[in-house]
Amino acid sequence: MLSQVARSASRATFRPLRTISYSSIRLSHSSPQDAPHLNFRSFVEALKKDGDIAEINTEKDPNLEVSAIIRRSNETDDKAPLFNNVKGAKNGLFRILGGPGALRDPAKGKYGRLARHLALPPDASMKQILDKMLSAKGAPAIPPREVATGPCKENIISGDDIDLTALPAPLIHQADGGKYIQTYGMHVLQSPDGKWTNWSIARAMVYDKRHLVGLVIPPQHIWQIQQMWKKEGKKEVPWALAFGVPPAAIMASSMPLPDGLTEAGYVGAMTGTPLDVVKCETNDLTVPANSEIVFEGTLSTEDYAPEGPFGEMHGYVFPGDAHMCPKYTVNTITHRNHAILPVSACGRLTDETHTLIGSLAAAEIRQLCIDAGLPVTDAFAPFESQVTWCALRIDTAALPALGLTPEGLRKRVGDLVFGHKAGYTYEV
Structure with missing residues (x-):
């Protein structure tokens, strides 16, 4: 499995099919969307102002080296490492931010990164953070606002120009079954009747040039929606995976909200403003307009492959313990210029899990x-x-x-x- 997913990035390069200068198409209402809790790039800048980012400009290898630094940061409550020079990165894909939701030095506000996800003061307590997350309970949903375009459309790559094995996806733990590019991104799926759009986090690793394989198990909402499409006789489910989404959105994606509740409306109610979203290039799903990177494609209901093992949130791994899980097909990649991939290196205390x-x-x-x-x-x-x-x-x-x-x-x-x-x- 490792030989399949750890091919050299030099074998192929990405050629953007379309590049757009977003400065020429900035949206008139974009200002609220630039707040750190609604814009991942602004969130990174806010952490810099907090003195909570360690920028690393020397080349670092995504094969264990990047994750080792992230783990060190997590286990010592140190600054979040921002890797600006990842070995194998090409054409703006990608930089890496480690530990986006980990703890930090108590003198700077132990839960400050989580607070920044929600527009709370950096010294907010965990109770204040959880109260904020629950504040939308019973409140009317504020649906997202679809806009014509956004920063995530600055570069577009499609079809045979896609080679996921050429991306500097991190090998996070030595015994992992593959390169887990998806640890802090947001899956987007919709029920067949269109009434429920689910945002959720579920791990996924690179399988080959055009496919990921990821954990899809009950009682996950992603599994529930996959099963709905399967009952309709569909072999493929429209899907998107957005990385570097609004921090408030990734918090809601992590929360076990009730079945059938659309996270986008919950985030709107929690933040008091609708999120700007854009339609995907290849399906009718919408994703946050300021996402760093977006994969578009399908989730299979019948094509499965070995997934795992993966170093778990409990601090252990079972080497060689893989399970059959569904494949995702990536048909299009869109991304911001100089995109940043958020990475969670789970394991011993304390990280995003x-x-x-x-x-x-x-x-x-x-x-x-x-x-x-x-x-x-x-x-x-x-x-x-x-x-x-x-x-x-x-x-x-x-x-x-x-x-x-x-x-x-x-x-x-x-x-x-x-x-x-x-x-x-x-x-x-």
């Missing part, structure tokens, strides 16, 4: 319990548990009025949480 997946699932569990009338006042996934535990704060004085014993409460919580996608990772 802990700060986002665990924390946001805990927030959803808290809301589930409150909506069910249970006396839960707070929830958090302790990082020390590799976010496999969720600790709940209980208003014990309210138990008698509810006719609940501690044992009865535990059962009610367990039945509720483990019947929901949010409980998939947890022991409560």
Whole structure:
């Protein structure tokens, strides 16, 4: 598998079929979209102003070297590394930002990067961050606004000019089954009836020149939508994968929101403004207009290939443990000039799998319990548990009025949480 996905980048180069100077087509309403929580490039600049970026201009190899530096940063709560000179990068594809949602020096605001995702002060607490993520619950959705074009259309590559094996996709862990280009991007899929557009994060690795293979398993929403299309007799599902999306959008993509809820509207309600989106070149899906990189194509319902292993959020890997997962076909790539690929190098504490997946699932569990009338006042996934535990704060004085014993409460919580996608990772 590694020999298939680790071919030399010198074998092929990308030739942009169309290059656009975005400066000549800037949108009249683009100003709000330039805020750091709504624009990944602005987010990077905000981290620079925070003194939270380590720019690395010497050439670094995506084969383990880049990820080793990211891991060092993650494990020491150091600055986020921005690799401006990745070995094998050509024609603007691509630079790499590591640890976009990891922790940082407590003196600079431990959760400052997450706060920057949501337009909160850099010294915001985790509770303030989770409260912000839940602030759109029950609020009217603010749908995205489709615009004619955007920065993600500055360069367009299609068809036979695409060679994913020529990209400097990182080999993150030595025992990984391939080069995982997708660790912090946002999959975009839509139900066959068009009523549900899902944004989600699910890992994917380079398989060959035109294909990725990625984890698509129940109860993921990406799996649910794939199965809907399969029941319709379709062999391919329209799909896009956007990297370097608005930080508020990637936060919502990490959250186990209810089935059928369109994340774009939730993000709009949470931020108070509609996101600008543009239509893909090859299908009717829309993606954030200021995305750094966009892959367009299809997700197969029947063509599967070995996926994995991958160094997991729990800090371990099972060498050679691969599973059959569906392929993605990439038909078009669009990207910004000097594009940046965000990368999460998961493993030991602390990285995005802990700060986002665990924390946001805990927030959803808290809301589930409150909506069910249970006396839960707070929830958090302790990082020390590799976010496999969720600790709940209980208003014990309210138990008698509810006719609940501690044992009865535990059962009610367990039945509720483990019947929901949010409980998939947890022991409560």
